[in-house]
Amino acid sequence: MQQVLLTFRFYAIASFHQVIGVLFGLSYYTVCKLKHRVSRTISKHKRQFISFPFDFHETKRSFCDIAAFPCVP
Numbered sequence: 001m002q003q004v005l006l007t008f009r010f011y012a013i014a015s016f017h018q019v020i021g022v023l024f025g026l027s028y029y030t031v032c033k034l035k036h037r038v039s040r041t042i043s044k045h046k047r048q049f050i051s052f053p054f055d056f057h058e059t060k061r062s063f064c065d066i067a068a069f070p071c072v073p
Helices: 002-013 017-024 028-044 056-067
Strands: none
Touching: 002 017, 002 028, 017 028
C-alpha cells in the first residue's frame, strides 16, 4: 500500500524523487524503482480501473456547472 501511496503522491505534486524519498524515508533509487513498478502495474490494468464517460460533452458541461472549472465549456 505504501508503494501505491508513494506513486500517487509523486503524481499529485510532481515533485523530485529525493523529496518523495524524504517524506517516505526511502532513497532516491528506491523511490524511482517503486514508482516505475506501480506505474507499470497500473498501465497493465488500465482497462479494468480507468474508464471514460460515454457522453463526454455532457460530462464536461456537468463539471462546468458544478465547480465552474475553467476551459470546460
